[in-house]
Amino acid sequence: MGLSKKTFLYSIVLATIMTAFIVGYFVLMLPSLYVDYVMKHNLESVKEIQEGYRKERSYDNLTVRNPSAAFSLEIPDEGSEIYVAGKFFQMTVKVQDEELQAMLDTFRNMLENMKYMEMADTGKSDVSEEVSQEDFLRLWKQISGKFSENNMISENAPIAVQLDRRGNQGIYREEYSKIHMLSEDSFVYEGGVSDGNYSYTTYVAMCYDKNGLFMTVLPTMTPQMGEIRPVVMESLPMIAAVMFLLVLLSSRFFSGKIVNPIIQLAGYAESARTSDGLEREEIAFESEDEIGALGNALQELYRELSGKYQELAEKNKALAEENERQEVFLRATSHQLKTPVAAALLLVEGMMNEVGKYKNVKEYLPEVKKQLLSMRKIVEDILYLNYHAENMQKETLPIEDLVQEALRDYQVQIEDKGLRVTLKGSGNVWADREMMKKIVDNLLSNAVQYTPKGESIEIEAGDEALRIRNAGVTIDKKLMPGIFEPFVSSDESRKGKGLGLYVASYYSRLSGGRLEVENMENSVQTTLSFAKAEQRDGF
Known part of the structure; x- marks a missing residue:
């Protein structure tokens, strides 16, 4: 596979990994993080409402996530009145039944004993009386038994309720409204309002048939981008770190696949350069891309160069031996030729001057011929030797x-x-x-x-x-x-x-x-x- 295809494949693999990570994060992790964030936010909201109402005894300056459903209950330490407050109302409940008042006092005593028990657990007081869960349940049954439909509407009702309606006091402002037609006889009204901090959507479904008119109301809180944004922002460092790590590891792996063969090839070329006679240990290039082809071609080139080098070295050695042989041979030959030449000259000169025994020309001319034939034999051997070496x-x-x-x-x-x-x-x-x-x-x-x-x-x-x-x-x-x-x-x-x-x-x-x-x-x-x-x- 070529480098261009490898790079393209690497890009596809890296993009796939990144996409799988992001999709997995949004599918598997983000919902749980969002739920956890909302639960923590709701817990902080109820803490703020509780603390704010305890100090102000009113909802006027409180920010409430769902003002139509949230309310607070206050039971004073003494007296027969109980106070209930919300964003749109404030209600006073007065206990008129003596038995119910006694039950209320008992309930207060239980709460007081529970407070002392908590103090005892911290070492601040010693309380011998214990309040059990069964006491609470028994008291609750007695209180609930006082209330029935008839008791609540009679003149002798166990409690008297004074309600102060506050209206919305401009809390809500309308944002939008639209109608979804489901059929000719059925539609859904969708209306959105906001209290400045949160948005609410109310759905009213209406249909009419032969039996009459049917209407269903469903109030909901409108999802907001601001709710999910903090979760995403908190996750960004983790997302960035994981993506950086994935890119780093992937790049390291891919670069290793490309750079390591190049380093190996460079080391191979360096070893071939510094080795004597181009002798080196061959490396198997397993990749089939351009680098592998280059490595195999370079290895083949070095193999051929090595063969040529060895052949040239052998020829140089042979030439050196031949030069040395010829030099020694010529020196020896020139030296050895001096003997028959000198002998022949001596014989010829003696016969020419008729000196002593050399006057007998018939006897010594064969000796001259013998010396000349010896010289000819040496010369012929030399000439014949060089001729056949080349032909x-x-x-x-x-x-x-x-x-x-x-x-x-x-x-x-x-x-x-x-x-x-x-x-x-x-x-x-x-x-x-x-x-x-x-x-x-x-x-x-x-x-x-x-x-x-x-x-x-x-x-x-x-x-x-x-x-x-x-x-x-x-x-x-x-x-x-x-x-x-x-x-x-x-x-x-x-x-x-x-x-x-x-x-x-x-x-x-x-x-x-x-x-x-x-x-x-x-x-x-x-x-x-x-x-x-x-x-x-x-x-």
Whole structure:
């Protein structure tokens, strides 16, 4: 998924979380908070009304939430009068029945005893008399029994009521009115009034049918924005904190999904920059967005660069070895050429001046030719060595045919020394024909030359190696470490001309193989290992 899609998805998820939180808050938490707020407000309202009426003995200056329903009752400590007051009325109730008056006094005594009991609980007085709930219930039944419909309208009523109606005193002012038609015979009147602090709505439903007129009145308090606003304002810090936390956590999670791969990618690039040979531990980029694609592309680039670097390092190493070889070889060659050149010049100069024994030209001219042929052999080996190093043409060659062809060139020396030569096995090698012939020729030349008379030479050919073992001779251990160096020979008479093993070893390396020489029990074994099948592309 691309970064643009990830960002869009992140925005959708974050918006969904925020919406779910807000909806959940308004559906689950706000109603309970509002109910709790209204209940606390009602409790504070009744406390204010109670305290205000106790001080003023009037509702004139009190703010009442529902003035048509709220009222206060006052029972003095003595006397037969009880006072009831509200926003629209003030009423005095006088007890006229003696029994009812006695009950009233008893009720007052109970209240007084209850007050002393409360004082006793705080340690202020000691009261022995207790007032039980059953006493209150019994007294209430006696008082309520005094009142009946007939008693209330007779001249000897237990109480006398004096009512002072105050009217609305301009408390209410009309705000609006409208009619909702339900049908042709039914409608609802809706009227709204306000007392300056609260609003009230009265619904009057009326319908008429064959049985008569029906009317229903329902007064209610009008909901106000001010009632819910304090609840919302009190919740704002919590809402802001939760939303901030949600945004912070969501952003942290999303930024981690984007920034962490970038940090990982930067660390990977830095490790690749500082590592030797661009060698580094590869990192698996699991994301499929642009960052993951960049990481995989960069990793592939470093992989290719590493391969090129290793290849270049190997080529540089090979070039360094080749430069060193050529430098050493040329120095050694130039030094070794001085000997036959000096000998040839000495012989020619002696014959030209007819000095001593050199007057016999027929005897010493072959020696001059021998020195010249030695120089030519060295020069040809050098030229041939460099030519084939740059012009290899590989093909599949039967190794036994190359051995037999080389043996024919040394047949005279073999017969002259009475050597027993055996060839067994067969195999193929992927190599340059002339280069492989030169390798086999040099190896057989050394074997024929250094094998004593009457001894044997065993040759074993195969697909993996060519082994030549010549009996009756071993190589001096002092010569073994530098056996493949140029101009190293165990034959003191040929000192300075030992290029055979050097050329064979060099051609073997170019062909991808390996040449080894080791002393066996009274014999020397030379092993030419061929390149393996999986290496033949570079063979």
